[in-house]
Amino acid sequence: MNWLRAGVLGANDGIVSTAGLVVGVAGATASRAALLTAGLAGLLAGSISMAAGEYVSVSTQRDSQRAALALEKRELDTDPEAELAELTHLMEGKGLSPELAREAAEQLTERDALRAHAEVELGIDPDELTNPWHAAGASFLAFTAGALLPLLAIVLPPTSLRLAVTVLSVLVALALCGWGSARLGEARARPAILRNAGGGAVAMAVTYAAGSLLGSAGP
Structure with a gap:
């Protein structure tokens, strides 16, 4: 696009x-x-x-996206529990109940934690950077x-x-x-x-x- x-x-x-x-x-x-x-x-x-x-x-936009992804990866490596809680909160913001939000966040994290945070938190598709x-x-x-x-x-x-x-x-x-x-x-x-x-x-x-x-x- x-x-x-x-x-x-x-x-x-x-x-x-x-x-x-x-x-x-x-x-x-x-x-x-x-x-x-x-x-x-x-x-x-x-x-x-x-x-x-x-x-x-x-190029500036792409650099910003890469920097955001790198920061998210570091946060996932250093404090995965806090990142899981953050993802759960974001899923609740989308209208899910706390229990369902936690379950969805856990499933997304198990599948691909970085992709989950990139798409839900940052609005970035790691495979389709500008x-x-x-x-x-x-x-x-x-x-x-x-x-x-x-x-x-x-x-x-x-x-x-x-x-x-x-x-x-x-x-x-x-x-x-x-x-x-x-x-x-x-x-x-x-x-x-x-x-x-x-x-x-x-x-x-x-x-x-x-x-x-x-x-x-x-x-």
Whole structure:
């Protein structure tokens, strides 16, 4: 799930940042070469930055998980009775009676004490720790895929249509990203779609206005 979340966020960022960049440049110049250069530079810089940031973030999370597991293992080795009592208390917190909680805790401890504490106390599956490489790769590919949409939309159509094609394609893509993020978070889709598309529209409007002002100002 972590790589999927990173993929959706990466695609969204790729669309918004690259769309804002190329639309801003389009406000200043009609040169296809300038648009392509700016778009490719933004794509490469953004995808590498996203991948690096996600790698660092998920690596930190993974290190924290490993440290928590190591601490739990030491506690189990030094004071197993206290850990059993703690697990029993946690099971009671889930609604079990004291007797049933104790029995469940003993059975879980006999089967795999570390796994039991990791899952019940820490909310960690020892076999499925977050993978920073998966998250970084998903972010890189998703950002690149997202960034390609506004880049192609701004350089391929005729000059008279490029802005309309770009804006329309970006808004549709952002709506889809908003819907996808809502589905992943089990939230309502409509607010997420409106926020996503609205934010992208504002970003493009601001950068286009800035590009137009700079372009009209001349060298």
